[in-house]
Amino acid sequence: MQIQRVVRDLVTSKRNFWLSAKSLRVVEDAVGNLEVALDPIGTKPGDFVVTIGISAARIAAGNPKITTDLTIGGIIDHWDEERWRT
Amino acid sequence: MKICRVEGTLVATARISGLQNRRLLVVKERGSAGKQVAVDPVGCKPGDWVIAVGSSAARDAAGSKDYPSDLTIVGIIDYWDEATAQAGSS
Numbered sequence: 001m002q003i004q005r006v007v008r009d010l011v012t013s014k015r016n017f018w019l020s021a022k023s024l025r026v027v028e029d030a031v032g033n034l035e036v037a038l039d040p041i042g043t044k045p046g047d048f049v050v051t052i053g054i055s056a057a058r059i060a061a062g063n064p065k066i067t068t069d070l071t072i073g074g075i076i077d078h079w080d081e082e083r084w085r086t
Numbered sequence: 087m088k089i090c091r092v093e094g095t096l097v098a099t100a101r102i103s104g105l106q107n108r109r110l111l112v113v114k115e116r117g118s119a120g121k122q123v124a125v126d127p128v129g130c131k132p133g134d135w136v137i138a139v140g141s142s143a144a145r146d147a148a149g150s151k152d153y154p155s156d157l158t159i160v161g162i163i164d165y166w167d168e169a170t171a172q173a174g175s176s
Contacts, residue, residue, distance in 0.1 A: 001123035001157055003096075003112070030120060040102055050098055050110065050123050053156045055142050060102055060154035073154065074101030074110075084121075 001073060003084060004029050006047045010036055018067050025072065027051060030084050037070040048079040087160070089116040092134045096123055104154045111159065113138065116168075124157040135166035 004027040012024065023039040027049065037051050038061050052060045052073045060071040090113035098110060109126045113136065124138050125148045136159045139147050147158040 001110070001125075001155070003121060003123060041100055050096070050101075052154050054140075056145055056154040056156040059145070059152055060104055062102075062104070071102075071154070073105055074098030077097040077099055 002029060002051050002053065003076065003079065004035070004037070004049055004051050005084075006039075006043045006045050006049060006072075007034065008045050016067055018063075018065050022061070022066065022068075027070075027072075035070055037072050038066070038068040039072045041072060041075065043072060043075055048076040048084070050074045050076060087137045087139050088157075089163070089166070090114060090122070090124065090136055090138050090159075091116065092130045092132050092136060093121065094132045102154070104152070106153075108148070113157075113159075116171075122157055124159050125153075125155040126159045128159050128162060130159060130162055135163040137161045137163060 007026040007028050010024040010026050025039045027037045050073045052071050057068050057071040058064045093112040096110040096112050111126045113124045138159045144155045144158040145153050147160050148155040
């Protein structure tokens with residue numbers, strides 16, 4: 001699992017059926033790479049989150065049929081930028 | 087399996103129900119700079135050298151096939167000397 005920060009919301013109108021009606025977020029990692037993660041909890045921009053990858057991402061999404069490889073698993077209570085970057 | 091060092095615990099109150107109340111730890115893989123988060127069913131303390139499994143084995147190692155983990159700690163290394171390990175690998 002990775003520690004990432006939510007950058008913004010992502011809107012895609014045309015989607016794969018199993019991805020329909022799911023919230024998506026753009027997340028960045030410590031070096032600034034952007035990725036898209038599925039958000040089952042409801043995060044806001046600036047939140048530090050734990051993201052779950054690979055096959056566990058599909059289970060974390062609540063249904064193994066959902067086609068995702070990155071799902072947000074939780075919002076970190078206390079985390080700061082300095083600890084994240086080093 | 088990866089050799090990692092435990093940096094500390096991670097508190098995440100708002101989490102998906104699938105993660106239950108398991109302990110999450112911030113770990114640093116040996117030889118890499120980035121931090122990762124692992125599920126800890128063993129009970130480690132900061133500074134411990136541990137072995138962690140990834141991919142679908144991480145789900146099984148966390149206790150059930152439905153547990154959403156992609157990195158799970160499976161054991162604490164009794165003795166690990168970073169200096170001699172580096173000398174041996176080169």
